[in-house]
């Protein structure tokens with residue numbers, strides 16, 4: 001079992017030796033980290049015994065909820081049987097074969113092949129190399145450019161960070177790499193002022209057509225997007241957006257890629273976000289909910305045309321030591337089987353998802369500085385705004401979001417601030433009673449938030 005230390009001792013050792021992701025190390029160590037020691041269902045406990053409601057399912061990933069001993073038993077059994085062997089050099093093993101069969105079963109039709117990675121970023125980098133290889137084999141090697149969206153998020157590897165549209169990431173490391181372009185995001189609240197959502201969805205998709213014509217269709221390899229932008233703040237596109245994107249991709253013969261790292265494995269109430277929006281990509285990337293975060297694993301679902309073309313090209317020179325890792329594959333298999341056989345995905349679509357969306361709107365609609373209340377299934381958000389009537393946002397984008405997030409955290413409720421968007425993506429096993437309790441806490445926090453705005457002369 002874990003060595004028993006005081007919170008102070010944990011904090012001291014962490015500050016001395018551990019570099020955290022996406023963190024300003026100096027400021028983190030002024031405050032001191034919260035030591036999360038265990039978790040169950042939708043709850044976390046810290047080293048001070050505080051019970052915390054995890055409204056973010058870790059990092060959008062613990063779809064099945066914490067504390068599933070069946071998954072840890074599968075991990076132990078697999079590790080005792082075959083802890084590791086690779087899938088290079090004409091070998092395979094039962095765990096990755098069983099997972100592949102199951103994933104093809106839950107995938108939309110037309111995806112009979114899966115490539116494995118260790119993360120969403122590696123899935124995205126794998127996809128980038130597949131897309132460029134695809135056009136090589138097709139005899140159009142100049143079709144290299146991949147188009148993403150500003151404020152899209154596709155990971156932290158050099159490829160993923162380049163394809164993502166977070167400019168503060170591009171500034172660190174001289175990104176994007178060559179052959180990457182971006183178009184504006186389909187954020188209706190900000191860009192669609194004098195249009196209906198449906199008109200805006202078509203207009204926003206046409207930004208892709210403009211970009212393709214600017215670059216030259218003969219140079220464009222693919223368009224890549226998250227069905228709903230997650231880390232960008234749960235930007236839910238109008239219903240007309242994705243079908244128009246797909247039409248434009250077919251018109252100019254460029255591949256359509258969905259990044260389902262967040263939207264995949266039941267988050268929207270469908271198995272994959274592409275099914276909610278009604279489009280069919282050529283490839284899609286996954287991770288997170290694939291194993292519910294119990295072990296690191298990612299998977300690239302390769303459409304049959306792309307798979308056949310890659311195969312025609314002979315050796316595809318790409319892969320990782322841990323591609324299809326036996327223990328990660330076994331746990332992912334048990335996780336996906338439970339999401340399906342326990343009806344968890346189905347319940348998001350038919351029961352808890354609609355309930356959350358209704359209660360989310362009821363809870364936050366009453367606040368003066370909350371607007372654009374939105375969501376699908378169990379991914380939802382709202383935007384903190386200075387003036388609803390004029391849709392005026394606060395100055396210093398992100399500052400108010402962090403203030404609001406800290407009020408939630410102070411009440412042992414984890415929600416995420418993405419700029420001035422407040423987002424929530426709980427484990428898919430959340431019950432209606434837990435939704436009511438969580439939102440009652442959140443409502444009290446929002447009263448405090450409004451009070452703080454007044455005290456700061458911002459309201």
Ligand SMILES: Cc1ncc(COP(=O)(O)O)c(CNc2cccc(C(=O)O)c2)c1O
Nearest residue numbers: 059119120121153154155230231259261262
């Ligand atoms: C759509 C998408 N694509 C790729 C990645 C990269 O996955 P990995 O992190 O496993 O390499 C992601 C990851 N998304 C992600 C990761 C970490 C933090 C947050 C946040 O919103 O705070 C979001 C993602 O959301």
